[in-house]
Amino acid sequence: MTHLFAHVSPSDWADWRWQLRHRLRTADALEQIVPLTDDERRACAITADRFRLGVTPYYASLIDPDDPACPIRRQAIPTSAEALIHPDERADPLSEERDMPVPGLTRRYPDRVLLYTTHTCAVYCRHCTRRRKVSDPGSAPPRQHLDAAIDWIAEHPEIRDVILSGGDPLSLPDRTLDRLLGRLAAIPHVQIVRIGTRNPTSLPQRITPELCEIFRKYPPLYLMTHFNHERECTPQAAQAATRLAEAGCVMANQAVLLRGVNDSPEAQIALSHALLAMRIRPYRLYQCDLSEGTSHFRTSLRRGIEILDAMRGRTSGLSMPELIVDLPDGHGKVPIHPGHVVERAADHWVLRSYQGERVVVPEV
Numbered sequence: 001m002t003h004l005f006a007h008v009s010p011s012d013w014a015d016w017r018w019q020l021r022h023r024l025r026t027a028d029a030l031e032q033i034v035p036l037t038d039d040e041r042r043a044c045a046i047t048a049d050r051f052r053l054g055v056t057p058y059y060a061s062l063i064d065p066d067d068p069a070c071p072i073r074r075q076a077i078p079t080s081a082e083a084l085i086h087p088d089e090r091a092d093p094l095s096e097e098r099d100m101p102v103p104g105l106t107r108r109y110p111d112r113v114l115l116y117t118t119h120t121c122a123v124y125c126r127h128c129t130r131r132r133k134v135s136d137p138g139s140a141p142p143r144q145h146l147d148a149a150i151d152w153i154a155e156h157p158e159i160r161d162v163i164l165s166g167g168d169p170l171s172l173p174d175r176t177l178d179r180l181l182g183r184l185a186a187i188p189h190v191q192i193v194r195i196g197t198r199n200p201t202s203l204p205q206r207i208t209p210e211l212c213e214i215f216r217k218y219p220p221l222y223l224m225t226h227f228n229h230e231r232e233c234t235p236q237a238a239q240a241a242t243r244l245a246e247a248g249c250v251m252a253n254q255a256v257l258l259r260g261v262n263d264s265p266e267a268q269i270a271l272s273h274a275l276l277a278m279r280i281r282p283y284r285l286y287q288c289d290l291s292e293g294t295s296h297f298r299t300s301l302r303r304g305i306e307i308l309d310a311m312r313g314r315t316s317g318l319s320m321p322e323l324i325v326d327l328p329d330g331h332g333k334v335p336i337h338p339g340h341v342v343e344r345a346a347d348h349w350v351l352r353s354y355q356g357e358r359v360v361v362p363e364v
Protein backbone atom coordinates (compact mmCIF):
# COMPACT_ATOMS: atom_id res chain seq x y z
CA MET A 1 0.00 0.00 0.00
CA THR A 2 1.41 3.41 -0.81
CA HIS A 3 1.54 6.20 1.75
CA LEU A 4 -1.40 7.75 -0.07
CA PHE A 5 -3.63 5.07 1.39
CA ALA A 6 -1.80 4.82 4.70
CA HIS A 7 -4.96 5.79 6.61
CA VAL A 8 -6.81 2.66 5.37
CA SER A 9 -6.85 -0.23 7.82
CA PRO A 10 -5.23 -3.48 6.62
CA SER A 11 -8.54 -5.30 7.00
CA ASP A 12 -10.37 -2.76 4.81
CA TRP A 13 -7.56 -2.88 2.24
CA ALA A 14 -7.79 -6.67 2.08
CA ASP A 15 -11.58 -6.57 1.66
CA TRP A 16 -12.63 -6.68 -1.98
CA ARG A 17 -16.01 -5.14 -1.17
CA TRP A 18 -14.27 -2.18 0.47
CA GLN A 19 -12.08 -1.85 -2.63
CA LEU A 20 -15.14 -1.81 -4.89
CA ARG A 21 -17.04 0.63 -2.69
CA HIS A 22 -14.08 3.00 -2.76
CA ARG A 23 -13.36 2.86 -6.46
CA LEU A 24 -12.12 6.13 -7.90
CA ARG A 25 -14.78 7.18 -10.38
CA THR A 26 -14.15 10.86 -11.05
CA ALA A 27 -11.24 13.11 -11.91
CA ASP A 28 -11.59 14.77 -8.51
CA ALA A 29 -11.32 11.42 -6.71
CA LEU A 30 -8.33 10.39 -8.81
CA GLU A 31 -6.68 13.73 -8.20
CA GLN A 32 -6.53 12.92 -4.49
CA ILE A 33 -4.18 10.07 -5.35
CA VAL A 34 -2.42 11.04 -8.58
CA PRO A 35 -1.86 14.59 -9.85
CA LEU A 36 -3.62 14.58 -13.23
CA THR A 37 -2.34 16.31 -16.33
CA ASP A 38 -4.62 18.87 -18.02
CA ASP A 39 -5.19 16.38 -20.80
CA GLU A 40 -6.21 13.60 -18.40
CA ARG A 41 -8.62 15.92 -16.56
CA ARG A 42 -10.19 16.95 -19.87
CA ALA A 43 -10.37 13.30 -20.97
CA CYS A 44 -12.17 12.26 -17.77
CA ALA A 45 -14.91 14.77 -18.64
CA ILE A 46 -15.07 13.81 -22.34
CA THR A 47 -15.28 10.06 -21.75
CA ALA A 48 -17.58 10.10 -18.70
CA ASP A 49 -20.74 9.30 -20.66
CA ARG A 50 -19.11 6.82 -23.09
CA PHE A 51 -16.82 4.59 -21.09
CA ARG A 52 -16.76 5.21 -17.39
CA LEU A 53 -13.85 5.75 -15.14
CA GLY A 54 -13.34 3.15 -12.43
CA VAL A 55 -10.10 2.34 -10.60
CA THR A 56 -9.79 0.31 -7.40
CA PRO A 57 -7.66 1.92 -4.69
CA TYR A 58 -5.42 -1.16 -4.97
CA TYR A 59 -4.79 -0.64 -8.70
CA ALA A 60 -4.40 3.12 -8.20
CA SER A 61 -1.74 2.40 -5.58
CA LEU A 62 0.37 0.79 -8.32
CA ILE A 63 0.53 4.06 -10.28
CA ASP A 64 3.74 6.03 -10.04
CA PRO A 65 2.30 9.52 -9.40
CA ASP A 66 5.47 11.18 -10.65
CA ASP A 67 5.51 9.41 -14.02
CA PRO A 68 2.97 10.57 -16.64
CA ALA A 69 4.04 7.57 -18.78
CA CYS A 70 3.52 5.01 -15.98
CA PRO A 71 2.19 1.81 -17.63
CA ILE A 72 -0.45 1.33 -14.93
CA ARG A 73 -1.62 4.90 -15.30
CA ARG A 74 -1.92 4.58 -19.07
CA GLN A 75 -4.22 1.58 -18.68
CA ALA A 76 -6.45 3.16 -16.03
CA ILE A 77 -6.63 6.92 -16.66
CA PRO A 78 -8.07 8.23 -19.94
CA THR A 79 -6.33 10.66 -22.22
CA SER A 80 -8.02 12.85 -24.82
CA ALA A 81 -6.76 10.46 -27.53
CA GLU A 82 -9.80 8.32 -26.62
CA ALA A 83 -11.98 10.91 -28.31
CA LEU A 84 -10.32 10.20 -31.67
CA ILE A 85 -12.11 7.57 -33.70
CA HIS A 86 -9.95 6.15 -36.48
CA PRO A 87 -11.85 5.34 -39.70
CA ASP A 88 -11.00 1.63 -39.30
CA GLU A 89 -12.37 1.46 -35.75
CA ARG A 90 -15.76 0.04 -34.85
CA ALA A 91 -17.99 -0.03 -31.79
CA ASP A 92 -18.08 -3.81 -32.13
CA PRO A 93 -14.90 -4.62 -34.07
CA LEU A 94 -15.27 -8.40 -33.71
CA SER A 95 -18.99 -8.47 -34.60
CA GLU A 96 -19.73 -10.20 -31.32
CA GLU A 97 -23.28 -8.86 -31.19
CA ARG A 98 -24.02 -10.18 -34.68
CA ASP A 99 -22.93 -13.74 -33.92
CA MET A 100 -25.35 -14.37 -31.07
CA PRO A 101 -27.70 -17.35 -31.36
CA VAL A 102 -29.41 -16.06 -28.19
CA PRO A 103 -28.86 -12.73 -26.38
CA GLY A 104 -25.67 -12.65 -24.35
CA LEU A 105 -23.95 -15.62 -26.01
CA THR A 106 -21.45 -15.27 -28.87
CA ARG A 107 -20.72 -18.29 -31.01
CA ARG A 108 -17.79 -17.84 -33.34
CA TYR A 109 -16.45 -21.40 -33.59
CA PRO A 110 -18.22 -24.75 -33.80
CA ASP A 111 -17.31 -26.15 -30.38
CA ARG A 112 -17.18 -23.18 -28.02
CA VAL A 113 -19.17 -20.17 -26.93
CA LEU A 114 -18.59 -16.99 -24.98
CA LEU A 115 -21.13 -16.08 -22.33
CA TYR A 116 -21.47 -12.45 -21.18
CA THR A 117 -22.18 -12.65 -17.48
CA THR A 118 -21.97 -9.00 -16.43
CA HIS A 119 -20.75 -5.70 -17.83
CA THR A 120 -19.10 -4.57 -14.62
CA CYS A 121 -15.35 -4.64 -13.90
CA ALA A 122 -13.19 -3.62 -10.97
CA VAL A 123 -11.10 -1.35 -13.20
CA TYR A 124 -12.22 -0.09 -16.59
CA CYS A 125 -9.23 -0.67 -18.83
CA ARG A 126 -8.87 2.17 -21.28
CA HIS A 127 -8.03 -0.29 -24.07
CA CYS A 128 -11.16 -2.41 -23.54
CA THR A 129 -12.52 -4.06 -26.71
CA ARG A 130 -16.06 -4.13 -25.31
CA ARG A 131 -16.20 -0.52 -24.23
CA ARG A 132 -19.43 -0.28 -26.26
CA LYS A 133 -21.25 -1.93 -23.35
CA VAL A 134 -18.80 -2.61 -20.52
CA SER A 135 -19.18 -0.09 -17.67
CA ASP A 136 -22.81 0.60 -18.63
CA PRO A 137 -24.92 -0.99 -15.88
CA GLY A 138 -28.04 -0.53 -18.02
CA SER A 139 -26.70 -3.03 -20.54
CA ALA A 140 -26.00 -5.82 -18.02
CA PRO A 141 -27.52 -9.17 -19.02
CA PRO A 142 -30.62 -9.97 -16.97
CA ARG A 143 -30.83 -13.33 -15.18
CA GLN A 144 -33.34 -14.70 -17.71
CA HIS A 145 -30.81 -14.09 -20.52
CA LEU A 146 -28.16 -16.03 -18.62
CA ASP A 147 -30.59 -18.88 -17.98
CA ALA A 148 -31.72 -18.91 -21.62
CA ALA A 149 -28.09 -18.92 -22.79
CA ILE A 150 -27.28 -21.91 -20.57
CA ASP A 151 -30.43 -23.67 -21.82
CA TRP A 152 -29.13 -23.09 -25.38
CA ILE A 153 -25.74 -24.61 -24.45
CA ALA A 154 -27.52 -27.64 -22.92
CA GLU A 155 -29.43 -28.14 -26.18
CA HIS A 156 -26.26 -28.06 -28.34
CA PRO A 157 -24.12 -31.15 -27.72
CA GLU A 158 -21.34 -29.88 -29.99
CA ILE A 159 -20.46 -27.17 -27.43
CA ARG A 160 -17.50 -28.52 -25.47
CA ASP A 161 -15.97 -25.36 -24.04
CA VAL A 162 -17.70 -22.38 -22.41
CA ILE A 163 -15.94 -19.09 -21.69
CA LEU A 164 -17.46 -16.92 -18.99
CA SER A 165 -16.66 -13.35 -19.87
CA GLY A 166 -18.15 -9.88 -19.65
CA GLY A 167 -17.17 -7.44 -18.15
CA ASP A 168 -15.52 -9.42 -15.43
CA PRO A 169 -17.39 -12.52 -14.23
CA LEU A 170 -15.77 -12.17 -10.81
CA SER A 171 -17.80 -8.98 -10.36
CA LEU A 172 -20.71 -11.34 -9.67
CA PRO A 173 -21.46 -12.49 -6.12
CA ASP A 174 -20.15 -15.91 -5.05
CA ARG A 175 -23.62 -17.47 -5.02
CA THR A 176 -24.29 -16.38 -8.62
CA LEU A 177 -20.97 -17.80 -9.78
CA ASP A 178 -21.67 -21.02 -7.90
CA ARG A 179 -25.06 -21.29 -9.57
CA LEU A 180 -23.67 -20.59 -13.06
CA LEU A 181 -20.77 -23.01 -12.68
CA GLY A 182 -23.11 -25.62 -11.19
CA ARG A 183 -25.51 -25.36 -14.11
CA LEU A 184 -22.67 -25.71 -16.63
CA ALA A 185 -21.15 -28.64 -14.71
CA ALA A 186 -24.47 -30.44 -15.00
CA ILE A 187 -24.31 -30.37 -18.83
CA PRO A 188 -22.53 -33.59 -19.82
CA HIS A 189 -21.06 -32.32 -23.11
CA VAL A 190 -19.43 -29.22 -21.55
CA GLN A 191 -15.92 -30.49 -20.92
CA ILE A 192 -14.22 -27.32 -19.74
CA VAL A 193 -15.19 -23.90 -18.48
CA ARG A 194 -12.94 -20.89 -18.78
CA ILE A 195 -13.32 -17.69 -16.79
CA GLY A 196 -11.83 -14.58 -18.36
CA THR A 197 -11.00 -12.25 -15.51
CA ARG A 198 -8.86 -9.25 -14.74
CA ASN A 199 -9.51 -9.42 -11.01
CA PRO A 200 -6.16 -11.06 -10.16
CA THR A 201 -4.62 -7.91 -11.70
CA SER A 202 -7.01 -5.17 -10.64
CA LEU A 203 -8.59 -6.58 -7.47
CA PRO A 204 -6.63 -9.61 -6.21
CA GLN A 205 -8.50 -9.30 -2.91
CA ARG A 206 -11.49 -10.81 -4.75
CA ILE A 207 -9.73 -14.19 -4.82
CA THR A 208 -10.91 -15.20 -1.38
CA PRO A 209 -10.67 -18.67 0.19
CA GLU A 210 -14.49 -18.85 -0.10
CA LEU A 211 -14.39 -18.14 -3.84
CA CYS A 212 -11.64 -20.72 -4.29
CA GLU A 213 -13.75 -23.30 -2.46
CA ILE A 214 -16.44 -22.75 -5.11
CA PHE A 215 -13.90 -23.10 -7.92
CA ARG A 216 -12.55 -26.29 -6.39
CA LYS A 217 -15.94 -27.95 -6.96
CA TYR A 218 -15.90 -27.52 -10.73
CA PRO A 219 -12.77 -28.97 -12.37
CA PRO A 220 -11.40 -28.54 -14.94
CA LEU A 221 -11.65 -24.78 -14.53
CA TYR A 222 -9.37 -22.50 -16.52
CA LEU A 223 -8.69 -18.96 -15.29
CA MET A 224 -7.71 -16.72 -18.20
CA THR A 225 -5.92 -13.81 -16.57
CA HIS A 226 -5.12 -10.41 -18.10
CA PHE A 227 -1.81 -9.06 -16.87
CA ASN A 228 -0.13 -6.61 -19.23
CA HIS A 229 2.88 -5.44 -17.27
CA GLU A 230 5.36 -6.84 -14.80
CA ARG A 231 4.39 -4.16 -12.27
CA GLU A 232 0.93 -5.69 -12.02
CA CYS A 233 2.50 -8.90 -10.71
CA THR A 234 2.54 -7.84 -7.06
CA PRO A 235 2.73 -9.95 -3.89
CA GLN A 236 -1.08 -9.62 -3.61
CA ALA A 237 -1.50 -10.90 -7.17
CA ALA A 238 0.89 -13.74 -6.39
CA GLN A 239 -1.16 -14.67 -3.31
CA ALA A 240 -4.33 -14.70 -5.43
CA ALA A 241 -2.60 -16.91 -8.03
CA THR A 242 -1.40 -19.29 -5.32
CA ARG A 243 -4.94 -19.66 -3.99
CA LEU A 244 -6.28 -20.31 -7.47
CA ALA A 245 -3.57 -22.87 -8.23
CA GLU A 246 -4.19 -24.63 -4.92
CA ALA A 247 -7.91 -24.75 -5.77
CA GLY A 248 -6.98 -26.69 -8.90
CA CYS A 249 -7.46 -23.88 -11.43
CA VAL A 250 -5.28 -23.90 -14.53
CA MET A 251 -4.09 -20.38 -15.30
CA ALA A 252 -3.04 -18.81 -18.58
CA ASN A 253 -2.50 -15.14 -19.35
CA GLN A 254 -3.93 -13.18 -22.24
CA ALA A 255 -2.09 -9.88 -22.53
CA VAL A 256 -2.78 -7.08 -24.97
CA LEU A 257 0.09 -5.45 -26.81
CA LEU A 258 -0.20 -1.78 -25.88
CA ARG A 259 1.88 1.10 -27.15
CA GLY A 260 3.64 2.86 -24.30
CA VAL A 261 2.77 0.06 -21.87
CA ASN A 262 4.44 -3.17 -22.91
CA ASP A 263 5.61 -2.76 -26.52
CA SER A 264 9.20 -3.88 -26.09
CA PRO A 265 10.93 -7.27 -25.82
CA GLU A 266 12.22 -6.29 -22.38
CA ALA A 267 8.73 -5.49 -21.08
CA GLN A 268 7.34 -8.74 -22.48
CA ILE A 269 10.17 -10.88 -21.09
CA ALA A 270 9.80 -9.26 -17.66
CA LEU A 271 6.05 -9.88 -17.77
CA SER A 272 6.47 -13.52 -18.80
CA HIS A 273 9.01 -14.20 -16.07
CA ALA A 274 6.81 -12.58 -13.42
CA LEU A 275 3.80 -14.59 -14.62
CA LEU A 276 5.65 -17.90 -14.61
CA ALA A 277 6.83 -17.20 -11.06
CA MET A 278 3.11 -16.95 -10.15
CA ARG A 279 2.34 -20.27 -11.94
CA ILE A 280 0.57 -18.47 -14.79
CA ARG A 281 1.49 -19.51 -18.31
CA PRO A 282 1.97 -16.61 -20.76
CA TYR A 283 -0.53 -17.80 -23.36
CA ARG A 284 -1.42 -15.05 -25.78
CA LEU A 285 -0.39 -11.56 -26.71
CA TYR A 286 -3.21 -9.87 -28.59
CA GLN A 287 -2.90 -7.16 -31.13
CA CYS A 288 -5.10 -4.36 -29.75
CA ASP A 289 -8.52 -4.69 -31.42
CA LEU A 290 -9.98 -1.98 -33.62
CA SER A 291 -12.41 -0.70 -31.01
CA GLU A 292 -13.30 2.97 -31.05
CA GLY A 293 -10.93 5.38 -29.34
CA THR A 294 -8.03 2.96 -28.90
CA SER A 295 -5.72 3.93 -31.79
CA HIS A 296 -3.21 5.52 -29.38
CA PHE A 297 -2.64 2.07 -27.86
CA ARG A 298 -2.24 0.17 -31.11
CA THR A 299 1.19 -0.88 -32.34
CA SER A 300 1.92 -2.01 -35.86
CA LEU A 301 1.74 -5.72 -36.54
CA ARG A 302 5.35 -5.45 -37.62
CA ARG A 303 6.29 -4.27 -34.13
CA GLY A 304 4.55 -7.25 -32.53
CA ILE A 305 6.48 -9.64 -34.75
CA GLU A 306 9.76 -7.84 -33.98
CA ILE A 307 9.11 -8.15 -30.25
CA LEU A 308 8.44 -11.89 -30.42
CA ASP A 309 11.45 -12.39 -32.67
CA ALA A 310 13.67 -10.54 -30.21
CA MET A 311 12.33 -12.60 -27.30
CA ARG A 312 13.15 -15.93 -28.94
CA GLY A 313 16.36 -17.32 -27.49
CA ARG A 314 16.55 -14.64 -24.79
CA THR A 315 14.01 -16.55 -22.75
CA SER A 316 12.54 -20.06 -22.70
CA GLY A 317 9.75 -21.30 -24.92
CA LEU A 318 7.52 -21.41 -21.83
CA SER A 319 7.82 -17.62 -21.66
CA MET A 320 6.74 -17.09 -25.26
CA PRO A 321 3.12 -16.03 -25.75
CA GLU A 322 1.53 -16.51 -29.13
CA LEU A 323 0.90 -13.27 -31.01
CA ILE A 324 -2.75 -13.20 -32.03
CA VAL A 325 -4.84 -10.98 -34.25
CA ASP A 326 -8.57 -11.25 -33.70
CA LEU A 327 -9.69 -10.49 -37.22
CA PRO A 328 -12.22 -7.70 -37.77
CA ASP A 329 -15.84 -8.53 -38.59
CA GLY A 330 -15.81 -11.86 -36.78
CA HIS A 331 -13.38 -13.77 -38.97
CA GLY A 332 -11.78 -15.31 -35.88
CA LYS A 333 -8.35 -15.37 -34.31
CA VAL A 334 -5.15 -16.02 -36.22
CA PRO A 335 -1.61 -16.47 -34.89
CA ILE A 336 1.19 -14.39 -36.40
CA HIS A 337 4.68 -15.83 -36.21
CA PRO A 338 8.08 -14.35 -36.99
CA GLY A 339 9.18 -16.34 -40.04
CA HIS A 340 11.80 -18.98 -39.34
CA VAL A 341 11.37 -20.81 -42.62
CA VAL A 342 13.76 -19.20 -45.13
CA GLU A 343 13.51 -21.74 -47.91
CA ARG A 344 11.66 -24.97 -48.58
CA ALA A 345 12.92 -27.49 -51.16
CA ALA A 346 11.93 -31.06 -51.97
CA ASP A 347 14.78 -32.57 -49.94
CA HIS A 348 15.61 -29.91 -47.38
CA TRP A 349 14.50 -26.84 -45.49
CA VAL A 350 16.51 -23.74 -44.65
CA LEU A 351 15.55 -22.42 -41.23
CA ARG A 352 16.63 -19.24 -39.46
CA SER A 353 18.03 -19.70 -35.94
CA TYR A 354 17.24 -17.22 -33.18
CA GLN A 355 20.71 -15.74 -33.83
CA GLY A 356 19.91 -15.20 -37.50
CA GLU A 357 21.98 -18.10 -38.91
CA ARG A 358 20.60 -20.02 -41.87
CA VAL A 359 20.64 -23.73 -41.04
CA VAL A 360 19.86 -26.53 -43.51
CA VAL A 361 17.61 -29.30 -42.16
CA PRO A 362 17.07 -32.38 -44.36
CA GLU A 363 13.52 -33.35 -45.29
CA VAL A 364 12.85 -36.96 -44.38
Ligand code: SF4
Residues within 6 Å of the ligand: 120, 121, 123, 124, 125, 127, 128, 129, 130, 131, 134, 166, 167, 168, 197, 198
Ligand atom coordinates in the same frame (compact mmCIF):
# COMPACT_ATOMS: atom_id res chain seq x y z
S1 SF4 B 1 -11.48 -6.12 -17.35
FE1 SF4 B 1 -11.79 -6.79 -19.47
S2 SF4 B 1 -13.92 -6.31 -19.91
FE2 SF4 B 1 -13.34 -5.13 -18.09
S3 SF4 B 1 -12.67 -3.15 -18.84
FE3 SF4 B 1 -10.84 -4.44 -18.65
S4 SF4 B 1 -10.61 -5.34 -20.71
FE4 SF4 B 1 -12.71 -4.55 -20.58
